[in-house]
Amino acid sequence: MGQLRIKRIYDEASDDDGVRVLVDRLWPRGVAKADARLDEWCKGVAPSPELRKWWDHDADRMDEFAAKYRAELDEEPDAVDELLGLARENDTVTLLYGAKSPEINHAVILRDYLEAHA
Numbered sequence: 001m002g003q004l005r006i007k008r009i010y011d012e013a014s015d016d017d018g019v020r021v022l023v024d025r026l027w028p029r030g031v032a033k034a035d036a037r038l039d040e041w042c043k044g045v046a047p048s049p050e051l052r053k054w055w056d057h058d059a060d061r062m063d064e065f066a067a068k069y070r071a072e073l074d075e076e077p078d079a080v081d082e083l084l085g086l087a088r089e090n091d092t093v094t095l096l097y098g099a100k101s102p103e104i105n106h107a108v109i110l111r112d113y114l115e116a117h118a
Contacts, residue, residue: 001084001118002091006107009096013037018092021083023107025049028098038096040086044079047106048072059104066109073113083114 002018009028013020019039025046027033047055047069055065073080087093099105 005094017094019090022096
């Protein structure tokens with residue numbers, strides 16, 4: 001399996017990013033689609049709207065959110081398999097997210113989930 005990275009979509013795209021995949025359900029504010037340099041947009045692996053609203057990127061809820069989010073991912077095998085396929089076929093896949101914090105975001109959990117299921 002190739003390397004899985006995470007990166008804010010607001011950060012400048014790089015040739016080192018490999019395949020760039022947006023993993024948010026909503027399009028990030030202020031990002032023009034032409035400037036995003038996306039290869040894929042996998043909405044199916046994003047947290048449900050209800051879970052995302054409940055969590056609200058609260059660091060104190062991160063552990064509980066992670067458990068609930070992993071359970072949601074277990075219910076989306078096709079979307080997970082799509083990302084795993086990209087990771088198997090490419091040297092690098094960068095999971096792009098719109099959250100402000102590089103530590104408190106769902107892409108961190110998603111990357112770890114994918115690595116555990118590779």
